[in-house]
Amino acid sequence: MIKLKDPIHGEEPFESLLYKRRSVRSFNSSKISFQQLSNLLFAAYGVRNNGPYKTVPSAGALYPLSIYVAIGKESLAELKAGVYRYMPITNSLELVKEGDTRRIIAISCLGQAFISKAPVSIIISANFERMKYKYGNRGIRYAIIESGHSCQNLELAAISLGLVSCPVGAFSDNDIIKAIGLSDYEIPIYVVPIGYEEKE
Numbered sequence: 635m636i637k638l639k640d641p642i643h644g645e646e647p648f649e650s651l652l653y654k655r656r657s658v659r660s661f662n663s664s665k666i667s668f669q670q671l672s673n674l675l676f677a678a679y680g681v682r683n684n685g686p687y688k689t690v691p692s693a694g695a696l697y698p699l700s701i702y703v704a705i706g707k708e709s710l711a712e713l714k715a716g717v718y719r720y721m722p723i724t725n726s727l728e729l730v731k732e733g734d735t736r737r738i739i740a741i742s743c744l745g746q747a748f749i750s751k752a753p754v755s756i757i758i759s760a761n762f763e764r765m766k767y768k769y770g771n772r773g774i775r776y777a778i779i780e781s782g783h784s785c786q787n788l789e790l791a792a793i794s795l796g797l798v799s800c801p802v803g804a805f806s807d808n809d810i811i812k813a814i815g816l817s818d819y820e821i822p823i824y825v826v827p828i829g830y831e832e833k834e
């Protein structure tokens with residue numbers, strides 16, 4: 635288990651984050667810090683005030699999402715390349731797959747090559763069955779809505795940390811499931827590459 639850091643407070647006013655947020659598709663090779671990664675994951679699905687509630691709203695507080703982060707070679711000083719699962723309750727990471735998967739993720743996203751340049755990609759997946767158990771087919775809608783909440787938090791957190799991101803929904807589900815090593819009941823909803831912008 636790799637313990638993440640507590641999130642630090644950003645300086646920028648909220649409205650300024652809204653003005654700055656945009657989808658960026660060019661990343662340079664700069665590493666991101668362990669603190670930045672910790673803040674990003676907390677924003678995406680962290681537990682607030684000792685729980686049980688999280689940084690995003692959830693229908694029935696069922697929390698159907700799982701958050702993974704694919705870290706490339708030399709993307710972070712403190713972590714080796716691999717796919718890690720975010721464990722919100724313990725604010726930690728668990729290594730699920732070793733190696734740099736960024737290229738295969740980019741290919742799985744219908745060849746969107748910019749994804750392989752970002753130091754990290756965060757994958758938001760949803761367990762529809764958990765929601766259907768309570769809400770029937772409407773549960774699928776609730777899980778997808780919740781993914782949007784998580785992704786928006788993530789993007790605004792990225793801006794507050796001086797980073798940029800792009801929400802990616804165009805991918806082969808099966809290829810992403812294989813690349814990340816998702817289980818049968820985890821459906822990928824979003825791939826979100828994050829890093830420093832490559833300015834022209």
Ligand SMILES: Cc1cc2nc3c(=O)[nH]c(=O)nc-3n(C[C@H](O)[C@H](O)[C@H](O)COP(=O)(O)O)c2cc1C
Pocket residue numbers: 655656657658659746800801802803804805
């Ligand atoms: C559900 C969803 C899926 C998206 N999928 C992709 C994608 O696969 N590739 C991509 O480059 N951008 C993708 N985007 C980003 C949109 O292209 C982008 O948000 C839109 O052009 C508006 O630009 P902005 O985000 O800079 O405001 C997606 C956005 C959403 C909400």
